[in-house]
Amino acid sequence: MxxxxxxxxxxxxxxxxxxxxxxxxxxxxxxxKLPVGKHSPSTTAVHDYIEQLPPGSVIQMSFDYSPASMPELEPMAKAVVRHAFEENHRILAMTLHPQGALMIRRALDEVATDLNKEYGVDYVDVGFKPGGVAVILGMGRDIIRVFEDMDARGEKLSAMPMMRDVADYDDIALMIDFAANSLPLAWIGYAHERYGLQIAAGVTAVMATDLYPYWKSEQLVGLINGLKGAAEYEELVGAPGFGVLGMSSQSIAHLLIIxxxxxxxxxxxxxxxxxxxxx
Amino acid sequence: MADAEQSSQLIILGLSLNPQVVGLWLQAALTFAILSFLIGDNPVYKFAEHLFVGISAGYGVVIVWKQAVLPLLIFKLLPQLGPKPDELADYWVLIPGLLGLMMLARFIPRYDWLSRYPIAFTVGLFMGAGIPAVVQMNLLQQAQATMKPVLGLGSIEWGLALSCLVVLVGVICTLTYFYFSRPHEGVLGVTSKIGIWFLMVAFGAGFGNTVMARMSLLIGRVEFLLYEWMPIVSVHLSKYVQ
Known part of the structure; x- marks a missing residue:
């Protein structure tokens, strides 16, 4: 031995x-296909919050990640987008990450086409805006002005039906940050604490440990943690995808590591x- | 229609190739190149690594030029070049533009002192904006969440009460571990030891999540290879076999 x-x-x-x-x-x-297991309360909290919003609410989503974090964040982003559209909410998509513009198109456009959602009416993509904290603070005063009245496709924001109802954070029912970095903390610090914007986060598992205290203190509405959270959300909306598919490998690899x-x-x-x- | 299909084809060495297929093969080749590091450092891995760094930097420069420098500086100064030619020039943007240029003075040793002014401006700005936010977010709200009543005023939820108690004990014991003005003996010794256990649990949770994150990246690559690349390979192989 x-x-x-x-x-x-x-x-x-x-x-x-x-x-x-x-x-x-x-x-x-x-x-x-191994079972995903009991759904985490933090994931369910995001799902339940979206469920209780009145139809037509505007949900802002910030896709703050790059292709390097796509395996963890794209499945959850697609599941949340699908859920928001199925509940007839409208989506304002943006990113503070230079490589996030492509991530928006991958996560949003496919689901929008699948559910026959119309651009400018049901969703708007304002793309990447450099400036980080300055952008977060500026959006609290005037969203269209921060984006120079132009979306990611070069069209006028003020001419879009959806944007007629969106002036500042008072018109946003929920903001969800899909991030592989510390940007959720910036959203909590500058948008939630200063403007009272309700915030949820979908993050890589590495980031999740840092963010759980903010969920416990109710500074975050909910938290989707990595591939496990993505798989849970896919199950909650009844649309199993790459999150659920990857969890069997994840479980066996974890057993092996243990x-x-x-x-x-x-x-x-x-x-x-x-x-x-x-x- | 046929012309459109023809124009979407890549012609390499006289071969007509679908750009999407070429992209998939490139992705697969670069995935294997990066994974080859597991066997040991090698030139193929180095090439893929440098390619990644170069493309990321190049992409970043183009995005910042297109999304920041052009619309926020050049089109403001020279509206006739931008999408809103009827607007008046906004010369206020010269101030941030000048500060941005001063930042680049770091590359000229004789004038690198100039870069201190934009750095001082940025630090001042973010300290002013950040201190109230950080105090509110990390200190006041977190302290308030820690001090939730353990037993509540009405009916008692035992699960919630236990959770509040664990948080309270954890915070106090961990803080005592970082109290160095007195020797860790007696009561302070016991609480600081409990604090170490709480820290270990936190580190363990962090490590577990990190393992899950890294494994997810590998799963993502395997999913790509099996569900996006392999079908292309099998199509090509079946053509060969036929």
């Missing part, structure tokens, strides 16, 4: 990479005891 553990301690780490890779690929090949951690700890204690016995 001791000899085996010593061998495992000095194993080439590339074998571990290979095993993890196999754990991710095999569930896809076998079409394995096994590695247990084996590593056993190995550590056995070898430590052996070296203590020798001395």
């Amino acid at each position: 001791g000899e085996l553990l010593r061998k495992l301690e000095s194993i080439d780490r590339r074998w571990i990479y290979l095993v993890i890779f196999a754990a991710v690929v095999i569930p896809f090949l076998m079409n394995l 096994l590695f951690i247990i084996m590593g700890n056993i190995g550590y204690f056995v070898t430590r005891r052996a070296s203590q016995n020798r001395t």
Whole structure:
């Protein structure tokens, strides 16, 4: 046993990479569907908040991520967009990330076409605006002015039917930030605290731990955490997609990592005891 | 119609290729190039890494030029060049424009002191805007959330009460761990030890979430390879077989 553990301690780490890779690929090949599990209260909170909004409410969505974070954030963004459209809400899409403009088109346009939503009436894409905090603060006073009265396609915002009802944050029922960075904190600090805008966040799992205290303190309406949160939201809206599909691989890979951690700890204690016995 | 189809084809070495298919093959090749780092550092990985950095920087420059410099500076000064030629020139934008140019003085050692003024302006602006927001967001609201009544005034929700108690004990014990003016002995020693446990749980949760995030990225690539790239490969292979 001791000899085996010593061998495992000095194993080439590339074998571990290979095993993890196999754990991710095999569930896809076998079409394995493990249950997503009980839905997190923080994800359900976002879903329930959107459900209770009156039809026609304007939901602002900021797609603050790049292709590097797409696997985690795009499934949840698509699920939330679908939910908002199905509840007949309108969407104001924007991004504070230079590479976010493409993310808006990927997440929004496909679902909008699928549900026969009309641009300018049901949704508007104002694209990327540099300035970060200055943009957040400016939108609290005059949204159209901040975007120079022009959307991402070069059309006049003031001429769009949807934008006739949208002047500032008072006209936004909920703002959801899909982010792979600390921008949700900026939205909380400058839009929620200063203007009282209700904010939810959909973030990468790395970011989620930092944001849970803000959900507990009710500064966030809800929080969608990584691929798990995306899968939960897909189930809540009854539209399983890449989030649900990826969760089987995620679960098996996690089990494997837990096994590695247990084996590593056993190995550590056995070898430590052996070296203590020798001395 | 046929002309439109023809114009959407990429012609490389006399071969007519669909740009979407070329894009998928490029994505797959670059995915394998990046993953090849797991075997060890190699020139293929280095090439993909440098390509990524270069494209990201180039894309960023173009976006900032198109979305910030042109509409917020050049079209304001010279409206006849922009989409609103009837508007009057706005010379106030010369001030932020000049501050922006002064930032670039860092590249000229003799004049790099000029960059201190826009930096001072930016720091001042964000300190002014940020301090009230940060105090409200991170201190007052968080402190208020910590001090929720554990037993409440009306009916008692035991789950909620326990949650409030854990938060309260966690905050107090963790704060005592960072209190260094007295030796950690007696009551302070016990609470600081409990504080360490709370910190460890927080670090563990952070690590677990990080693992999930990294695994999601791998899953994303595997999904791409299996559901977007592999069907293209099988179509090409079936053509060969036929």
